[in-house]
Amino acid sequence: MIFIKPAYAHCDLPCGVYDPAQARIEAQSVKMILEKMQSMEGDDRIRAVVIKEQRSELAKHHLMVLWADYFKPEHLENHPDLHDKFWKAIKQAGECKHHSDVAAADKLLEMIDEIAEIFAETKKS
Amino acid sequence: MIFIKPAYAHCDLPCGVYDPAQARIEAQSVKMILEKMQSMEGDDRIRAVVIKEQRSELAKHHLMVLWADYFKPEHLENHPDLHDKFWKAIKQAGECKHHSDVAAADKLLEMIDEIAEIFAETKKS
Amino acid sequence: MIFIKPAYAHCDLPCGVYDPAQARIEAQSVKMILEKMQSMEGDDRIRAVVIKEQRSELAKHHLMVLWADYFKPEHLENHPDLHDKFWKAIKQAGECKHHSDVAAADKLLEMIDEIAEIFAETKKS
Amino acid sequence: MIFIKPAYAHCDLPCGVYDPAQARIEAQSVKMILEKMQSMEGDDRIRAVVIKEQRSELAKHHLMVLWADYFKPEHLENHPDLHDKFWKAIKQAGECKHHSDVAAADKLLEMIDEIAEIFAETKKS
Amino acid sequence: MIFIKPAYAHCDLPCGVYDPAQARIEAQSVKMILEKMQSMEGDDRIRAVVIKEQRSELAKHHLMVLWADYFKPEHLENHPDLHDKFWKAIKQAGECKHHSDVAAADKLLEMIDEIAEIFAETKKS
Amino acid sequence: MIFIKPAYAHCDLPCGVYDPAQARIEAQSVKMILEKMQSMEGDDRIRAVVIKEQRSELAKHHLMVLWADYFKPEHLENHPDLHDKFWKAIKQAGECKHHSDVAAADKLLEMIDEIAEIFAETKKS
Numbered sequence: 028m029i030f031i032k033p034a035y036a037h038c039d040l041p042c043g044v045y046d047p048a049q050a051r052i053e054a055q056s057v058k059m060i061l062e063k064m065q066s067m068e069g070d071d072r073i074r075a076v077v078i079k080e081q082r083s084e085l086a087k088h089h090l091m092v093l094w095a096d097y098f099k100p101e102h103l104e105n106h107p108d109l110h111d112k113f114w115k116a117i118k119q120a121g122e123c124k125h126h127s128d129v130a131a132a133d134k135l136l137e138m139i140d141e142i143a144e145i146f147a148e149t150k151k152s
Numbered sequence: 153m154i155f156i157k158p159a160y161a162h163c164d165l166p167c168g169v170y171d172p173a174q175a176r177i178e179a180q181s182v183k184m185i186l187e188k189m190q191s192m193e194g195d196d197r198i199r200a201v202v203i204k205e206q207r208s209e210l211a212k213h214h215l216m217v218l219w220a221d222y223f224k225p226e227h228l229e230n231h232p233d234l235h236d237k238f239w240k241a242i243k244q245a246g247e248c249k250h251h252s253d254v255a256a257a258d259k260l261l262e263m264i265d266e267i268a269e270i271f272a273e274t275k276k277s
Numbered sequence: 278m279i280f281i282k283p284a285y286a287h288c289d290l291p292c293g294v295y296d297p298a299q300a301r302i303e304a305q306s307v308k309m310i311l312e313k314m315q316s317m318e319g320d321d322r323i324r325a326v327v328i329k330e331q332r333s334e335l336a337k338h339h340l341m342v343l344w345a346d347y348f349k350p351e352h353l354e355n356h357p358d359l360h361d362k363f364w365k366a367i368k369q370a371g372e373c374k375h376h377s378d379v380a381a382a383d384k385l386l387e388m389i390d391e392i393a394e395i396f397a398e399t400k401k402s
Numbered sequence: 403m404i405f406i407k408p409a410y411a412h413c414d415l416p417c418g419v420y421d422p423a424q425a426r427i428e429a430q431s432v433k434m435i436l437e438k439m440q441s442m443e444g445d446d447r448i449r450a451v452v453i454k455e456q457r458s459e460l461a462k463h464h465l466m467v468l469w470a471d472y473f474k475p476e477h478l479e480n481h482p483d484l485h486d487k488f489w490k491a492i493k494q495a496g497e498c499k500h501h502s503d504v505a506a507a508d509k510l511l512e513m514i515d516e517i518a519e520i521f522a523e524t525k526k527s
Numbered sequence: 528m529i530f531i532k533p534a535y536a537h538c539d540l541p542c543g544v545y546d547p548a549q550a551r552i553e554a555q556s557v558k559m560i561l562e563k564m565q566s567m568e569g570d571d572r573i574r575a576v577v578i579k580e581q582r583s584e585l586a587k588h589h590l591m592v593l594w595a596d597y598f599k600p601e602h603l604e605n606h607p608d609l610h611d612k613f614w615k616a617i618k619q620a621g622e623c624k625h626h627s628d629v630a631a632a633d634k635l636l637e638m639i640d641e642i643a644e645i646f647a648e649t650k651k652s
Numbered sequence: 653m654i655f656i657k658p659a660y661a662h663c664d665l666p667c668g669v670y671d672p673a674q675a676r677i678e679a680q681s682v683k684m685i686l687e688k689m690q691s692m693e694g695d696d697r698i699r700a701v702v703i704k705e706q707r708s709e710l711a712k713h714h715l716m717v718l719w720a721d722y723f724k725p726e727h728l729e730n731h732p733d734l735h736d737k738f739w740k741a742i743k744q745a746g747e748c749k750h751h752s753d754v755a756a757a758d759k760l761l762e763m764i765d766e767i768a769e770i771f772a773e774t775k776k777s
Contacts, residue, residue, distance in 0.1 A: 044181040052173070052174060071375065072573070073327070073573050074330065074374065076570050076573040077330060077573070095742045095743060110735035110736065111735065114719070118720060124574065127570050195750075201445050221371065239345065250445075250446065298423050302419060302421050320576050320627050324576060324580065324624065327580060452698070469614070470591070470617045470621070496595070500695075548671075548673050548677070552674060
């Protein structure tokens with residue numbers, strides 16, 4: 028099973044397990060909501076907007092924690108645009124809150140995948 | 153990259169993305185804390201106990217959501233012990249709160265893996 | 278005063294006080310919101326949907342905690358359908374989120390009352 | 403069953419159900435923790451202090467909501483010391499955080515019972 | 528810079544820093560949302576209502592903490608209407624939830640400023 | 653009164669009020685806890701560690717929100733080290749969690765003041 032492997036360990040302090048999958052699951056959820064919202068109205072649409080708000084916030088949160096807690100100064104040497112990539116991905120998660128088209132989530136997913144690739148590289152070395 | 157694949161979609165309502173990886177990441181975190189706690193004392197140990205409490209609670213939460221929201225009556229036909237498997241895994245996450253040996257987290261991880269296997273089966277059909 | 282009696286003690290670990298009243302108060306709140314929502318529109322209706330979402334979630338949460346933390350294997354012997362009763366009640370709390378008729382809350386209240394009766398029985402013995 | 407009766411309705415806006423039982427259940431939980439804490443040390447004691455902190459905070463929260471949302475200016479006419487009773491009960495819930503003797507919770511329970519009696523009176527008229 | 532001065536210290540227990548600025552920032556946020564809401568509709572309006580709900584709740588929370596934790600019996604002697612001022616300000620934060628005109632936030636800001644003035648006086652002596 | 657002025661408005665979307673004071677109040681609280689912790693032991697010390705954990709997390713949170721939501725690409729042109737300043741300040745808030753000396757909070761306060769100065773500059777133009 029693929030989903031039981033991605034938990035990498037990191038040695039900061041007590042809680043040292045990081046995984047870009049956490050942000051990605053939330054972003055995937057945002058995408059699904061956006062897809063379903065297209066045909067929703069009334070109370071259902073209210074709920075969709077609210078849940079999209081929460082899921083986008085969680086994506087934002089997981090990205091922030093990964094950026095602030097996992098990455099170390101030495102990672103920045105090989106990836107000088109790391110800060111900017113995170114900043115833009117986090118802003119994109121914010122965009123998902125106030126947009127109603129699926130493209131906003133697709134862009135977020137791409138940005139998270141780029142970050143996930145950098146994360147994977149740091150794990151190899 | 154394996155960690156960008158496990159986000160499965162489910163068609164309940166707005167937020168229909170489920171993944172046992174969420175519970176597993178938290179359980180893995182509990183395990184790491186327990187390993188490090190063995191040599192900790194004073195303020196560090198207080199922090200470790202507190203963070204272990206939070207991570208166990210999150211593992212519990214993700215298991216509860218998976219059980220209550222993802223699984224449907226038809227899944228129970230093929231897996232009549234599903235309720236009991238979840239109940240015991242959730243109780244085991246509680247055990248991780250008031251135990252200080254790594255074995256408690258190992259047992260939790262095994263139980264989550266069993267649930268993840270059932271989850272994967274339901275995705276195939 | 279009746280409302281100062283229902284707090285039963287249970288001997289698990291530190292926080293061992295359980296009471297189905299917690300889930301019931303939230304379900305009662307969901308019912309009231311549904312009743313008032315019938316004549317609401319605009320911003321008021323948005324608020325009603327949002328608060329109903331939160332209260333249903335709290336009902337779900339209290340049911341999950343009662344099921345996972347209070348009940349023990351010996352209770353299952355006398356109540357073999359306990360898991361299923363909780364599963365369905367928790368799912369019904371979810372139904373209250375995406376329904377706009379009072380009947381959804383009435384059904385939830387009935388299900389909580391059944392669970393409360395089982396809870397009361399376990400207290401007698 | 404007594405515990406399914408105490409949910410009174412109140413007609414403020416969407417979520418209009420109030421019940422002093424919510425604060426009392428948390429205070430009862432604080433008392434149980436304090437009783438068990440007397441013989442606890444090490445990691446168990448850390449957990450007890452943390453959970454006592456959370457339960458006291460919840461007692462505080464439920465008291466604040468009851469005071470701010472349920473009570474109306476007309477109630478103050480018959481109960482001019484209402485503000486002070488709540489203020490002192492909320493402060494007592496704070497005391498439960500930084501005390502380790504059961505008496506702190508007993509005093510809180512008494513104060514909540516007094517408030518519950520006033521609440522019951524307002525329901526009669 | 529003015530915004531780095533307002534953090535006053537208070538000597539209750541561990542977390543003893545209080546500042547009416549916390550409630551005021553949230554109230555200011557509520558006001559901005561109300562101003563922008565006037566021309567919003569559809570999904571944007573749903574979001575505005577939801578965020579206004581959260582910000583009003585935070586204003587309420589910060590007022591409650593200030594009232595319950597910072598103020599002491601000796602402050603009441605000089606300000607016998609302190610309880611009532613807080614009660615009404617907290618209720619006004621609630622009003623901001625179910626009103627759509629900016630005046631509701633203006634009134635809340637005035638009430639917080641009055642409380643802030645009392646707070647400042649207690650700091651002088 | 654100085655503390656009623658620092659709420660600046662920003663025109664992003666509904667909730668557009670930002671203020672570095674929010675992070676600073678929490679950092680100030682962390683400092684006070686660290687000062688008092690020096691002479692604390694037993695249950696009091698457990699509480700201090702727990703509350704320090706929460707307040708540091710809030711400082712972290714407010715810094716993250718300010719960085720991700722308030723600052724825009726044009727601000728980066730004048731302050732090319734903005735990302736790095738925030739990253740280090742957020743990491744320092746994390747350091748406050750696992751350090752027991754006041755110097756950790758003093759350093760955090762300095763870093764927040766630097767950020768506050770940049771923030772103030774962006775308000776002038």
